[in-house]
Every structure is written in structure tokens, then in C-alpha cells.
Amino acid sequence: MKIVLFGGSFNPIHRGHIxxxxxxxxxxxxDILFFIPTYHHPFxxxxxxxxxxxxxxxxxxxxxxxxxxxKIDTYEIEQDNPTYTINTIKKYLDEYxxxxxxxxxxxxxxxxxxxxxxxxxxxxxxxxxxxxxxxTSDLSLKDIFxxxxxxxxxxxxxxxxASTIREKIKEGNIEEIKSxxxxxxxxxxxKNNLYK
Numbered sequence: 001m002k003i004v005l006f007g008g009s010f011n012p013i014h015r016g017h018i019x020x021x022x023x024x025x026x027x028x029x030x031d032i033l034f035f036i037p038t039y040h041h042p043f044x045x046x047x048x049x050x051x052x053x054x055x056x057x058x059x060x061x062x063x064x065x066x067x068x069x070x071k072i073d074t075y076e077i078e079q080d081n082p083t084y085t086i087n088t089i090k091k092y093l094d095e096y097x098x099x100x101x102x103x104x105x106x107x108x109x110x111x112x113x114x115x116x117x118x119x120x121x122x123x124x125x126x127x128x129x130x131x132x133x134x135x136t137s138d139l140s141l142k143d144i145f146x147x148x149x150x151x152x153x154x155x156x157x158x159x160x161x162a163s164t165i166r167e168k169i170k171e172g173n174i175e176e177i178k179s180x181x182x183x184x185x186x187x188x189x190x191k192n193n194l195y196k
Contacts, residue, residue, distance in 0.1 A: 001099040004033040005092060005126075007076065007085060008106070009041060009162070010054055012189060013061045014180045016160035020131050024104045025069055027129065027153040032069050033104070035062070038076040038083050048166070049194050051077050060184040086118040089125055101126045107133070110150055123149040131155030169195040 004024050010017060013035070021033050037054050055074055062070045075091065076083040085103065092101050103122065105113070107130045113119055122128065128150045160180045168177045169189065178186060189195065 001032065001096070002028055002030045002102065003092065003096055003099050004028070004030045004102045004104050004129075005036055005088065006033055006104040007036040007038055007088065009039075010035065010037045010058055011049065011162050012054070012165060012181065012185055012194075013058050014160045014162060014165060014185075015182065016157045016180070018061060018065055018182070019157035020106070020155060021070065021104070022067065023131055023153065023155050023157060024102070024129055027131075027151075028102055028127075030069065030102065032071060034071050034073040036073045036076050036088060040079065040082045053188075053192065053194060057185045057188055060188055061182045064182045064184045084117045086116075086122055086125075089122060093125060103128045105130050107131055107152075107155070110152075113150065127151060129153060131157055133157070133159065166195045 004021075006017075006021055006024070008017070017035075021035070024030065025033055035058050037058060039051050039054070055072065055077060058072050062072060076088060089101065089103065103126045105128060110130050113128070116122065130150060130152055131154070132152045133155055158180070165177045165180055168174070174186075174190070181189070
């Protein structure tokens with residue numbers, strides 16, 4: 001079985017995340033993809049909403065999209081301290097010893113991947129995949145890319161930023177970001193007065 005791990009803050013989850021996840025599964029012929037939200041980010045990203053709100057929004061998005069290969073794993077978000085990808089990978093390798101594990105990262109993370117904790121060990125243990133919208137030219141000199149351990153696929157995922165979504169909601173510009181979010185997620189944000 002081919003298992004894809006897709007970690008991130010998903011604050012909030014949006015159509016870009018969903019499209020990238022679908023493309024990753026197609027790229028490798030994957031069997032299952034776990035959305036793994038994190039809360040205490042190692043790079044100190046501030047989270048403005050509660051853990052349960054993030055989990056609820058992901059669950060709503062997955063219900064709306066009805067892809068049987070999509071699952072959520074709350075392992076990282078349940079931790080009280082910063083979590084590291086290498087630890088999550090080790091957990092999955094223990095739980096699925098005979099399966100192939102892939103790590104899906106956003107293309108922007110490729111440039112800084114060598115800053116991740118134990119990044120070389122990650123590259124040895126799993127295959128790292130990233131979707132690119134034709135932006136690979138600035139990676140040609142990166143040792144990590146030359147090693148051939150990060151596999152880039154062409155992505156048609158919309159260029160959506162969760163921080164832009166949060167800013168627009170805070171400004172009251174809901175109409176501008178309606179198309180970026182699954183309807184159930186937008187409804188949840190409005191109902192619970194998030195990102196104000």
C-alpha cells in the first residue's frame with residue numbers, strides 16, 4: 001500500500017490543499033492520504049483558532065469532497081509541544097512496516113527543507129513529493145534537489161494562501177475568498193466567528 005502523509009497547519013483547509021492532495025495520490029498511484037494538522041509548529045507560527053476548530057474544518061472538508069482515500073490523523077495536533085515531521089514518519093513506519101510511505105510538502109517548503117529537523121533522515125526513510133506550478137528554476141542549485149530525493153510533479157492546484165484567507169475574513173471581505181474554501185468550511189468559519 002502507498003500511504004501519503006500531508007502535514008500542515010490547515011488554518012483553514014482550502015481548495016488548494018484538497019487539489020494538491022488529489023494530484024499527489026494520482027502522481028504516485030496512492031492508496032490513502034492522511035491530512036495531519038499541527039498546532040505547535042516548530043517554526044513558531046501563531047495559530048488564532050482552537051485545535052478542535054482546525055480538526056472540525058478538515059473533517060467537514062473531507063466529508064464534502066467524499067474521497068474515500070482521504071483521512072485525518074490528529075496525532076500531531078493532540079501534542080502539547082512542537083511536533084517534528086521525523087517523529088510522525090517514525091510512527092507511521094512502525095504502524096505500516098510493509099507499506100511505502102510518501103511525504104507531501106508544499107512546493108514553497110522545498111527551498112527550506114534543509115532547515116527541517118533531521119531532514120536527511122527524512123529523505124532516507126520516505127519519498128518526499130511536492131507539487132510545482134512550474135516554479136522549479138530556483139531549485140536547480142540546491143544540493144537536496146540534486147540528490148534526487150524530492151520528487152516534483154506538475155500541479156494545477158490553485159495558488160491560495162491560508163494567511164490571505166484569514167486576512168480577508170478579518171477585513172470582512174468574505175465574498176473575495178468564497179471560492180477558495182469548501183462551502184462547509186466557510187459556513188463553519190462564519191457560524192463560529194473565526195479569524196475576526
